[in-house]
Amino acid sequence: MKLDTKAIRYLTAEDWRVLTAVEMGSKNHEIVPTPLITQIAGLRGGSGVHKCISSLAKVGLIAKVKNAKYDGYRLTYGGLDYLALNTHRKASNIYSVGNQIGVGKESDIYVVASSSGLQRVLKIHRLGRISFRTVKANRDYLRNRASGSWMYMSRLAALKEFAFMKALKENGFPVPEPIAQSRHTIVMSLVDAFPLRQIASIPDPAGLYAELLALIVQLASYGLIHGDFNEFNILVEEKTSTPVPELTEANPQTTLPLSNSDESKPLNPTITLVPTIIDFPQMVSIDHPNAAYYFDRDVTCIKRFFSRRFHFTSDEPGPFFADAIKHVGKRLDVEVEASGFSRKMAKELDAYMKEVGADGDAGDAGDGEDGLDDNPDADDDAPEEAEPSDFAETLSAGDEPAIEPTQLPSVFGL
Numbered sequence: 001m002k003l004d005t006k007a008i009r010y011l012t013a014e015d016w017r018v019l020t021a022v023e024m025g026s027k028n029h030e031i032v033p034t035p036l037i038t039q040i041a042g043l044r045g046g047s048g049v050h051k052c053i054s055s056l057a058k059v060g061l062i063a064k065v066k067n068a069k070y071d072g073y074r075l076t077y078g079g080l081d082y083l084a085l086n087t088h089r090k091a092s093n094i095y096s097v098g099n100q101i102g103v104g105k106e107s108d109i110y111v112v113a114s115s116s117g118l119q120r121v122l123k124i125h126r127l128g129r130i131s132f133r134t135v136k137a138n139r140d141y142l143r144n145r146a147s148g149s150w151m152y153m154s155r156l157a158a159l160k161e162f163a164f165m166k167a168l169k170e171n172g173f174p175v176p177e178p179i180a181q182s183r184h185t186i187v188m189s190l191v192d193a194f195p196l197r198q199i200a201s202i203p204d205p206a207g208l209y210a211e212l213l214a215l216i217v218q219l220a221s222y223g224l225i226h227g228d229f230n231e232f233n234i235l236v237e238e239k240t241s242t243p244v245p246e247l248t249e250a251n252p253q254t255t256l257p258l259s260n261s262d263e264s265k266p267l268n269p270t271i272t273l274v275p276t277i278i279d280f281p282q283m284v285s286i287d288h289p290n291a292a293y294y295f296d297r298d299v300t301c302i303k304r305f306f307s308r309r310f311h312f313t314s315d316e317p318g319p320f321f322a323d324a325i326k327h328v329g330k331r332l333d334v335e336v337e338a339s340g341f342s343r344k345m346a347k348e349l350d351a352y353m354k355e356v357g358a359d360g361d362a363g364d365a366g367d368g369e370d371g372l373d374d375n376p377d378a379d380d381d382a383p384e385e386a387e388p389s390d391f392a393e394t395l396s397a398g399d400e401p402a403i404e405p406t407q408l409p410s411v412f413g414l
């Protein structure tokens with residue numbers, strides 16, 4: 001579902017009130033009866049509310065549903081998107097929305113900008129895009145939530161991803177900086193890098209391979225398994241650094257030479273590949289009944305990818321789950337549970353993901369894949385559409401300075 005921000009600046013304060021009322025009403029009502037919307041919105045005079053309702057319905061933020069007993073409205077994904085965007089806008093986390101840079105099975109990714117023009121990433125979780133029917137038929141945990149379940153599950157995914165990203169960042173793991181979470185969305189820092197999937201060759205596959213496997217082991221030593229540790233979810237940044245010559249008795253220079261004269265050694269810049277790990281809604285604790293399976297799957301993903309893409313295979317077996325959990329120290333799985341993403345929530349989300357088989361991008365890679373795609377856009381994880389930037393689509397029409405349309409970093413190939 002595309003995020004269409006066109007109507008956002010035309011909503012009046014009363015429209016927002018009514019939209020919020022529909023959201024509140026849908027906590028207990030699959031279809032929110034019109035009188036309840038009026039009551040929650042607390043606006044004087046019924047006609048005002050009706051006017052708001054019809055303008056919200058016209059732009060697709062709420063939808064009219066006719067029921068056997070009564071008529072009412074339900075919030076749409078568009079409506080939920082607007083409520084989340086409005087929260088991010090009020091907190092000065094998002095000022096404008098740019099291009100879509102990714103579309104997964106269960107999420108949409110946009111580049112956004114803060115009011116100071118800082119580029120960030122907005123991830124909108126869209127669970128239920130695949131099918132809720134099977135889930136609904138089989139799971140009693142959804143019994144009372146019925147059609148609201150897509151909203152609830154998407155919110156759980158965002159809550160979980162934000163909680164884990166925060167805990168990982170705080171403990172020094174290479175992940176984006178989590179900035180804010182509202183409803184089914186999170187705002188995080190933009191990582192200016194390619195997914196590993198789009199990299200044809202690297203100078204030192206052994207180095208990056210070792211680093212990635214060490215990360216899997218390190219995660220386990222903090223009580224966690226990523227669960228979807230693959231070439232789509234590892235962004236690789238190329239960092240160039242020029243070595244500083246050592247100070248010696250014979251070479252007491254304190255500044256770098258402007259040019260490589262005969263006496264000074266040539267300064268070969270070294271290129272380091274710095275990985276950043278993303279995508280955390282499927283993370284599991286090392287206490288999960290299938291923890292060893294998920295751990296091995298993460299390891300296998302990296303091994304298979306390095307062998308196919310870079311023709312690199314290691315002589316060393318493992319790492320093995322049993323060894324990785326021998327030295328568990330601080331438990332981030334426990335920390336996250338205490339921070340608000342409860343065990344009950346984790347179970348609900350887990351059951352949903354299992355039911356729809358939405359356990360990551362790994363399945364998208366295709367088994368026969370062994371070379372670099374000619375067209376990276378053909379990736380399931382690659383941008384679905386590359387439209388000219390509509391970056392100037394600001395969220396508010398106030399007198400804040402408009403920011404210039406900004407080009408996306410070329411790494412996205414747009």
Ligand code: ADP
Pocket residue numbers: 101102103104105106107108109121123176188189190191192193195232233235278279280361381
């Ligand atoms: P999904 O759950 O749909 O796989 P991801 O979180 O993996 O969502 O994001 C999908 C794609 O969006 C990634 O493969 C990456 O190209 C891009 N992306 C996501 N987060 C960021 C970020 N913080 N910085 C840069 N690109 C990102």
Ligand code: MG
Pocket residue numbers: 104232233279361381
């Ligand atoms: Mg992903």
